[in-house]
Each structure stands twice: as structure tokens, then as C-alpha cells.
Amino acid sequence: GEDVEQSLFLSVREGDSSVINCTYTDSSSTYLYWYKQEPGAGLQLLTYIFSNMDMKQDQRLTVLLNKKDKHLSLRIADTQTGDSAIYFCAESHGSSNTGKLIFGQGTTLQVKP
Amino acid sequence: GAGVSQSPSNKVTEKGKDVELRCDPISGHTALYWYRQRLGQGLEFLIYFQGNSAPDKSGLPSDRFSAERTGESVSTLTIQRTQQEDSAVYLCASSPRQGGEKLFFGSGTQLSVL
Numbered sequence: 001g002e003d004v005e006q007s008l009f010l011s012v013r014e015g016d017s018s019v020i021n022c023t024y025t026d027s028s029s030t031y032l033y034w035y036k037q038e039p040g041a042g043l044q045l046l047t048y049i050f051s052n053m054d055m056k057q058d059q060r061l062t063v064l065l066n067k068k069d070k071h072l073s074l075r076i077a078d079t080q081t082g083d084s085a086i087y088f089c090a091e092s093h094g095s096s097n098t099g100k101l102i103f104g105q106g107t108t109l110q111v112k113p
Numbered sequence: 114g115a116g117v118s119q120s121p122s123n124k125v126t127e128k129g130k131d132v133e134l135r136c137d138p139i140s141g142h143t144a145l146y147w148y149r150q151r152l153g154q155g156l157e158f159l160i161y162f163q164g165n166s167a168p169d170k171s172g173l174p175s176d177r178f179s180a181e182r183t184g185e186s187v188s189t190l191t192i193q194r195t196q197q198e199d200s201a202v203y204l205c206a207s208s209p210r211q212g213g214e215k216l217f218f219g220s221g222t223q224l225s226v227l
Contacts, residue, residue: 042204045217090155099161099208099216103155103156
């Protein structure tokens with residue numbers, strides 16, 4: 001079945017780079033996503049990548065996709081304390097892209113000053 | 114408002130009672146989704162609407178769960194005879210079109226079943 005796996009916790013120092021990793025199983029997924037969740041808030045879409053791309057950069061965020069290994073990563077450059085949150089990786093369900101997403105369990109990013 | 118609005122933000126109920134959770138999507142968004150997030154877990158898909166119809170209800174956990182959407186706008190998720198395992202945050206999202214790559218999420222309803 002479909003599954004998305006993430007490590008549960010990452011701790012970095014302010015100013016360092018953070019790399020959050022994710023593996024997924026559905027090779028027919030059209031889009032892969034990174035969402036951010038701050039305490040008491042809904043999910044905020046950070047960035048997404050189309051499955052025929054291998055990299056996308058957006059300001060401090062870099063997404064790398066290795067489709068062969070079904071591995072997705074999110075790099076945050078110059079991590080700030082405001083980046084502390086839970087980060088969810090998600091894949092679109094199948095190739096029809098109805099908007100049904102399969103989420104990982106989330107990675108808690110702790111940024112120490 | 115400009116975003117997806119959900120109400121109530123918190124709901125405490127007794128086991129066996131029925132609850133209704135409401136979602137107001139972004140105006141003009143044709144697709145609407147319900148997800149459930151249990152404590153410390155990722156999101157589980159429940160159901161999605163395209164307009165007022167629900168092409169995919171595959172995530173509804175049991176027949177105690179139902180949802181409807183009217184006027185291609187407001188949606189209500191109803192849980193009958195609530196159980197303690199129903200305790201979770203229920204998140205609604207909307208998208209400008211079916212399969213749009215961007216889902217916009219509300220802040221959720223925290224449901225606690227005692």
C-alpha cells in the first residue's frame with residue numbers, strides 16, 4: 001500500500017542548514033509536497049515539486065527528488081528559530097491527482113539559538 | 114475571510130453523542146477535503162468533494178462518519194455515537210479546482226471524546 005516515512009525529530013543550531021528526509025512508495029504520484037505546521041495552526045504549504053523534476057529552489061528552501069529511490073528531501077538554509085515547527089512530507093495519491101494526499105507522520109524541527 | 118474557516122475550534126463531547134463539524138472553504142474553491150490528525154500522527158484522508166458530490170469517501174473510518182456539502186460551499190462532517198478513538202484534530206482544506214496542486218488548510222477542530 002501507499003506509505004510515506006519520515007524521521008521524527010531533528011535539532012539544529014540557528015544559522016545552520018536543516019535537511020529533512022522522506023521516503024514514499026507510490027511511484028505514480030504526480031506531486032510531492034512539504035507542509036509546515038506550527039503549534040495550534042493548520043498546515044501551511046511550503047513548497048511542492050512535480051514528479052518529473054529533480055530539484056526545486058525557493059529562497060531558503062531546496063527540494064531534492066530522487067524518483068528512482070523514491071526519496072524526497074527539504075533543505076532549509078540559514079535555519080531560524082521561527083522555522084521551529086513540524087514538517088510533513090506528502091505525496092499525491094496515484095496519477096489522477098485528485099488532491100487526495102498521503103502524509104508522513106511529520107518531523108519536528110527544533111532550532112536552538 | 115480570506116482563508117478556510119472551521120468551527121468550532123474545540124469540541125468536547127461525551128462518548129455516544131453526535132457531533133457536527135463545519136468547514137467554510139475559500140470562496141470559489143470547487144474542491145473540499147476532510148482530513149483527520151491523531152495526536153503525534155500525520156494526516157489521514159477522510160473524504161473529498163468536487164462541487165457538492167463526493168467522488169471519494171474511501172477514508173471514512175466507519176458508517177458513523179458522514180459528510181455533506183451544499184451550495185458548493187459549506188461542508189459539515191458528522192460523527193454519530195462518538196467513541197474515544199474519534200478524538201483527533203479534524204482538518205478541512207479547499208482547492209481552486211479538482212487536483213489543484215495547492216490545498217489550503219483551515220486551523221482544524223480539536224475533538225475530544227470523554
